[in-house]
Amino acid sequence: MSFLSLLARNRLALVGLIVMGFVVLLALVTPLLPLADPDVTNTGNRFLKPFSEGTLLGTDHLGRDLLSRLLWGTRLSLAVGFAAAVIAAVLGAAVGIVAGYYGGRVDNLIMRGVDMLMAFPYILLALAIVAALGPGLLNALIAVAAVNIPFFARNIRGITVGIAHKEFVDAAKLAGMRDARIIVSEVLPNVIPVIVIAMSTTVGWMILETAGLSFLGLGSQPPQADLGSMLGEARSALITNPHTSVVPGVMILIIVMAINLLGDGVRDALDPRLRSGALTRPMAATTVRRKGPVPVPEGENVLDLRGLETQFHVKDRIYRAVGGVSWGVKPGECLGIIGESGSGKSVTALSVMGLVASPPGVITGGAVHYKGEDLVGAPYERLRSLRGREVAYIFQDPLATLHPLYKVGDQLVEAIRVHHHVSDKEARAKALGLLKDVRIPNAESRLENYPHEMSGGMRQRVGIAMALANDPEVIIADEPTTALDVTVQAQILSLLDTLRREKGLAIVFITHDFGVVAQLCDRVAVMYAGRIVEEGPTQMVLDAPAHPYTRRLIACVPELGEGKRELHAIPGLPPAVNDLPPGCAFAPRCDKATEACRQGEIALEAHGPRKLRCLFPETELEAAQ
Amino acid sequence: MGSYILKRLVSAIPVLLGITVIVFAIMALIPGDPATAILGSYATPENVEKLNRDLGLDKPAVQRYFIWLSNMVQGDFGRSFSLNRPVLDEVLDRFGATLVLAGTSFVLCSLIGVAAGVVSAARQYGFADKAITFVVLLGISIPSFFLGMMMILIFAVQLRWFPASGMWPIYGDRNLLVLLDHLLMPALALAVVATGVVARLSRSAMLEVLRQDYIRTARAKGVPERGVIWRHALRAAMVSIIPVLGIQAGFVLSGAVYIEMVFQWPGVGRMLVDAILKRDILLVQGGVVFVAACYVLFNIVVDVAQSLLDPRIKT
Numbered sequence: 017m018s019f020l021s022l023l024a025r026n027r028l029a030l031v032g033l034i035v036m037g038f039v040v041l042l043a044l045v046t047p048l049l050p051l052a053d054p055d056v057t058n059t060g061n062r063f064l065k066p067f068s069e070g071t072l073l074g075t076d077h078l079g080r081d082l083l084s085r086l087l088w089g090t091r092l093s094l095a096v097g098f099a100a101a102v103i104a105a106v107l108g109a110a111v112g113i114v115a116g117y118y119g120g121r122v123d124n125l126i127m128r129g130v131d132m133l134m135a136f137p138y139i140l141l142a143l144a145i146v147a148a149l150g151p152g153l154l155n156a157l158i159a160v161a162a163v164n165i166p167f168f169a170r171n172i173r174g175i176t177v178g179i180a181h182k183e184f185v186d187a188a189k190l191a192g193m194r195d196a197r198i199i200v201s202e203v204l205p206n207v208i209p210v211i212v213i214a215m216s217t218t219v220g221w222m223i224l225e226t227a228g229l230s231f232l233g234l235g236s237q238p239p240q241a242d243l244g245s246m247l248g249e250a251r252s253a254l255i256t257n258p259h260t261s262v263v264p265g266v267m268i269l270i271i272v273m274a275i276n277l278l279g280d281g282v283r284d285a286l287d288p289r290l291r292s293g294a295l296t297r298p299m300a301a302t303t304v305r306r307k308g309p310v311p312v313p314e315g316e317n318v319l320d321l322r323g324l325e326t327q328f329h330v331k332d333r334i335y336r337a338v339g340g341v342s343w344g345v346k347p348g349e350c351l352g353i354i355g356e357s358g359s360g361k362s363v364t365a366l367s368v369m370g371l372v373a374s375p376p377g378v379i380t381g382g383a384v385h386y387k388g389e390d391l392v393g394a395p396y397e398r399l400r401s402l403r404g405r406e407v408a409y410i411f412q413d414p415l416a417t418l419h420p421l422y423k424v425g426d427q428l429v430e431a432i433r434v435h436h437h438v439s440d441k442e443a444r445a446k447a448l449g450l451l452k453d454v455r456i457p458n459a460e461s462r463l464e465n466y467p468h469e470m471s472g473g474m475r476q477r478v479g480i481a482m483a484l485a486n487d488p489e490v491i492i493a494d495e496p497t498t499a500l501d502v503t504v505q506a507q508i509l510s511l512l513d514t515l516r517r518e519k520g521l522a523i524v525f526i527t528h529d530f531g532v533v534a535q536l537c538d539r540v541a542v543m544y545a546g547r548i549v550e551e552g553p554t555q556m557v558l559d560a561p562a563h564p565y566t567r568r569l570i571a572c573v574p575e576l577g578e579g580k581r582e583l584h585a586i587p588g589l590p591p592a593v594n595d596l597p598p599g600c601a602f603a604p605r606c607d608k609a610t611e612a613c614r615q616g617e618i619a620l621e622a623h624g625p626r627k628l629r630c631l632f633p634e635t636e637l638e639a640a641q
Numbered sequence: 642m643g644s645y646i647l648k649r650l651v652s653a654i655p656v657l658l659g660i661t662v663i664v665f666a667i668m669a670l671i672p673g674d675p676a677t678a679i680l681g682s683y684a685t686p687e688n689v690e691k692l693n694r695d696l697g698l699d700k701p702a703v704q705r706y707f708i709w710l711s712n713m714v715q716g717d718f719g720r721s722f723s724l725n726r727p728v729l730d731e732v733l734d735r736f737g738a739t740l741v742l743a744g745t746s747f748v749l750c751s752l753i754g755v756a757a758g759v760v761s762a763a764r765q766y767g768f769a770d771k772a773i774t775f776v777v778l779l780g781i782s783i784p785s786f787f788l789g790m791m792m793i794l795i796f797a798v799q800l801r802w803f804p805a806s807g808m809w810p811i812y813g814d815r816n817l818l819v820l821l822d823h824l825l826m827p828a829l830a831l832a833v834v835a836t837g838v839v840a841r842l843s844r845s846a847m848l849e850v851l852r853q854d855y856i857r858t859a860r861a862k863g864v865p866e867r868g869v870i871w872r873h874a875l876r877a878a879m880v881s882i883i884p885v886l887g888i889q890a891g892f893v894l895s896g897a898v899y900i901e902m903v904f905q906w907p908g909v910g911r912m913l914v915d916a917i918l919k920r921d922i923l924l925v926q927g928g929v930v931f932v933a934a935c936y937v938l939f940n941i942v943v944d945v946a947q948s949l950l951d952p953r954i955k956t
C-alpha cells in the first residue's frame with residue numbers, strides 16, 4: 017500500500033494534515049491579505065478587545081493589530097522552525113552517514129563528540145550558543161538547529177552502519193565506484209525515510225524551542241515578532257489583557273499539535289512494524305464468541321475437549337487454527353498431541369485455560385470441561401483461580417517463559433501464594449521442596465538465582481517445579497524439551513514420567529517428535545491443519561500407523577542420540593489455515609490421494625480403540641462399531 | 642555495586658572534560674572583541690584593554706582553556722561583572738531553587754507518566770487509553786510557558802487558589818507548606834511535556850512487554866491481572882523506561898528556564914537569561930558547566946538504578 021494512502025487512512029493524521037495545510041497556506045498568503053501593518057503602533061488604541069471595531073482579534077500594548085501580528089508571526093515561526101529542522105536534518109544526516117559509512121576511527125571520533133553534545137540538557141546548550149552569538153532570531157535558529165544535529169546524526173548513523181555492510185555496497189566498492197557516488201546512489205535512498213520520520217517528529221519541537229528562545233527575549237527582536245516573542249511581550253499584560261497572550265499561545269498549540277498528529281501518522285505509515293498493527297497486547301483471557309450448542313463431556317475424563325474451535329481474526333482474514341478438536345485425559349494418563357508447527361497443537365493446548373493471545377485469538381466453538389465444569393466462557397476470575405492450581409502449564413523455552421528480572425525462588429513463591437494464603441516463609445520452604453522434587457542440586461542456593469544464571473536443563477526443571485507448585489490435577493506440557501539437548505531431554509522426560517506415577521497427574525504432552533511420544537505417552541493424537549487425523553494407544557499407532565501422515569511422521573524419528581529431530585523428511589508444507597482445500601487437508605502432500613479425497617468432509621471415525629480421518633488407510637483397522 | 646559506581650564515576654570524567662571543552666569552544670565563537678561586546682561600543686580603549694587582561698583574553702585559546710579549567714577545579718568560576726560577585730556563589734544560591742522546581746517536576750512526570758502509560762497499555766483502545774492518548778498529545782504540544790501563563794490566569798488570578806509567582810512570599814513564614822503552595826503550579830507546568838513523553842514511551846514499552854512469553858507464564862500461573870500488569874509487565878518495561886526518565890531529567894532541568902521566567906522563580910535559568918542579555922559571559926559559562934555537570938552525575942544515578950533493576954547488566 018502506498019505511503020500516502022496509508023497516511024490518509026489514519027484519520028487523526030489527516031486532521032493534522034488539513035490543519036497544517038491551512039496554517040501554511042495562511043502564512044503563504046499573508047503578504048497578499050488586506051491586513052494592517054503589523055508594526056505600526058497606535059497607542060491611542062491600546063489593548064482593544066477582540067471583535068471590537070476595525071479589528072478582529074484586538075490590539076496589543078502598543079495598539080498594533082493582533083490579527084496582522086499573529087499571521088506575520090506565524091509566518092516567521094514556521095519559517096524559522098522548518099529552516100532549523102532542515103538544517104539539523106541535512107547536517108545531522110551528513111555527519112551520521114560519514115560516521116556510519118567509514119566506520120572505524122572516524123566513526124569513533126564523531127560519535128564521541130555526538131555523545132558529549134547529548135550529555136547536555138539540550139535547552140541549556142541552545143542557551144549557551146545564543147549567549148555566544150548574541151540574542152537574535154537568526155542566532156536562535158542556529159542554536160536550535162545545532163542542538164538537534166546530534167539526534168539526527170545518531171539515528172542516521174545507525175541505519176547507515178546497517179547498509180554499509182550489505183552486499184550491494186561491497187559490490188559497488190569492488191566495481192571501483194567512488195565513495196561519494198556509493199553514498200549518493202546506494203546509501204542515501206535508504207536513509208531518507210529515516211530522515212523524514214526524524215524530521216516529522218522533531219519539527220514540532222523545533223518550532224516550540226525557537227518560540228521559547230524568542231519568549232525569553234533571546235530570539236526575534238522588536239519590532240519584528242514571531243509567536244514566541246508576541247507571547248513574551250504580552251506577559252506583562254497577562255492579568256489585565258489576557259487576550260494578547262491567548263492569541264499567540266493558542267496558535268503555537270494548534271501548529272505544534274497538528275504537526276505532532278501528522279508526524280505520528282508519517283511514522284506509522286513508514287514504520288513497517290507498526291503498519292501491520294502488530295503491537296496489540298493480549299488480554300487476560302482469550303475472547304470467546306461461541307456459536308452453536310455446548311457439547312457434553314465423555315467418560316471419566318478429568319479434562320475433556322469437545323469440538324473446540326479457535327480462530328485468529330486478523331483484519332478481514334480468518335485463520336482456523338483449531339477446527340473442531342476433541343480429546344480427553346483421565347487421571348494418571350498421559351496423552352501425546354503431535355504435529356508439525358502450525359498444526360494447531362499449541363493453540364489447542366493454550367485454549368484450555370484461555371491463554372491464546374487475544375486479540376487476535378477467538379474461541380468460536382466447542383467446550384473444555386474440567387471435572388464436568390465448562391471453562392469456555394467461564395468468568396475470568398473463575399478461570400484464573402483454576403490456572404496453575406488445577407491445570408498447570410510447562411512451556412517450551414524457559415529462558416523466554418520465566419521472568420528475566422525475578423529470582424526463580426521469588427517466581428516459585430509467587431506461584432504458590434497467588435492460590436494459597438501462606439506466609440512468605442512457608443511458601444519459601446515449599447519452593448525449596450519443589451526444587452528438590454525436580455532433582456535440582458544445591459536447591460537452597462538455586463532459589464537465589466536469576467533464570468539467565470542457569471543452564472537450559474535447570475531452567476526447565478524450574479519450569480516444571482513451578483507447574484507442580486499447587487499440586488495440579490492436569491499438566492499441559494507444550495514442547496517442554498524441544499529447546500534442550502538430547503541427554504537433558506531424556507532426563508526431563510523420565511522426571512515427568514516419575515512425577516506422573518508418584519502424583520497421579522494427568523499429562524497432556526504437546527510435541528512434534530514421535531520419539532518423545534513413544535517414551536512417555538499412553539495415547540497419542542496426531543494433528544494436521546487444525547484437526548485430529550488419527551488417534552489411538554501409542555503402541556498400536558507406532559506399530560501400525562493408519563494415516564499416511566502419521567506413517568511419515570514416524571519415519572522421521574531418528575535413532576536416539578542422533579541430535580535434533582525435525583520433520584524435514586515430509587515434502588511440502590502444511591496448508592495455510594485461512595485457505596483450507598475442501599476434503600482432506602493432507603491431500604496435496606499425500607501420495608495416495610485420489611479425487612475422492614478432495615471431494616468433501618472426511619469424518620474422524622472410530623475403529624475400536626483407535627480413530628482415523630482417512631479414506632485409504634495404511635493398515636486395515638477394525639470396522640467401525 | 643561499589644566498584645560499579647566507581648567505574649561509572651571514572652567514566653564520567655572524560656564526559657565532564659568534554660563538556661568544558663564544548664562550552665569553552667562555543668564561547669570562543671563570540672564574534673568580534675568580547676570586551677567591546679561587554680562594555681559596549683562607547684568604551685574607551687584603555688578600559689577594553691584592561692578588561693581583556695582581566696579576562697585573560699590576551700593569551701592564546703588553549704592556554705586560556707587550561708587556566709579556566711584549573712581555576713574551576715579549584716572552585717574558582719570567575720567573577721560575574723554584572724552582579725559583582727563570584728560566579729560560583731551566585732550559581733549555588735540559584736541552583737537550590739532550580740533543583741526544588743525541577744526535582745518536583747521530575748518526580749511528577751515519572752509517577753504520572755508511567756502510571757498513565759501503564760493504564761493506557763492495559764486498556765489499549767479502550768476509553769481510558771483514548772482519553773490518555775488525547776491528553777498526552779495536548780500535553781506534548783503546548784508550550785510550557787504558555788501553559789504556565791494560563792495557569793496563573795486561572796488558578797492564581799481568577800480562582801485565587803495559588804500565589805501567582807515567586808518561591809516565597811515577600812513577608813511571612815518560610816515553611817514547607819508555603820513552599821508547596823508556591824511550587825505546585827510551576828512544577829506542574831514544567832512537568833506536563835515530560836509527562837506526555839514518559840507516558841507515550843511507557844505505553845509502547847508496556848505493549849511490547851505484554852506480548853512476551855513470560856507474561857503468558859504469569860497468567861498461566863494464575864496471577865491476577867493487576868499483578869500481571871504492575872508486577873510482571875511494568876518491572877520488565879522499566880528497563881526501557883528508565884533511560885527515558887534520564888533524558889526527561891535533563892529536559893526539566895533545562896526547560897525550567899521558561900517556567901522560572903513565567904513564575905518569577907529565583908533559579909539558575911532566570912539567572913542565565915539575565916546573564917545572556919547583559920553579556921555576562923563568565924556567569925553564563927559557569928552556570929552552564931555547573932548544571933551540565935550535575936546532569937552528568939545524575940545520569941550515573943540513573944545507570945546505577947538501571948543495574949539494580951536488571952540483574953543481567955554486568956556490574
Ligand code: SF4
Nearest residue numbers: 600603606613630631
Ligand atoms: S484421505 Fe486421501 S489424501 Fe487424505 S490422507 Fe487419506 S489417502 Fe491421503
